Amino acid sequence: AVVSTQWWGSSGINAEYGKKVVKQFSSGSSSAFNPLAMYGIEIESVIRDFEIHQSLEKFDKMSAEDRNTQCRDKWREWLILYKARIDLDTQNSGTTEYKEMRSKVQKNSNPVVIPRNHILQRAIDRAEIGDYSLARRLLEVFEQPYEVPAEQWLAERDIGDKGACTVT
Secondary structure (H helix, E strand, O other): OOOOOHHHHHOOOOHHHHHHHHHHHHOOOOOOOOHHHHOOOOHHHHHHHHHHHHHHHHHHHOOHHHHHHHHHHHHHHHHHHHHHHHHHHHHHOOOHHHHHHHHHHHHHHOOOEEOOHHHHHHHHHHHHOOOOHHHHHHHHHHOOOOOOOOOOOOOHHHHOOOOOOEEO
């Protein structure tokens, strides 16, 4: 959960004191009253948001010239890293090991099965009348979206059309 920390900056609380108060407020035994924990808010998230807010306040107070300089420097840093990555990709692109690694990254990043709204709605409609078979079948497939389903897991009769889920 993300918590807005704008009130810290506007209330005049300095950064270190704000962090100290939040840590003390949220620490203690699990039986102690902890309003942050009640809402599922992690202290690290609050502190991270606070630090981001502090850095944005500093950025806002900079002159336009200083902001432009800082932005240019950050872009240069990123471009240097990006160019190094592209150079490495170019050097290694012919090796079998590299191709396998790239293929593995792509397979772990792009799901094979993508749910479509009309199919999910069909499963919901059937479940509302007591037939959970399609919902169970979809759940099995969507629990492992990066794996190719073993069989023809979604027949035309289940959804009423041929445009089921995308299987790449």
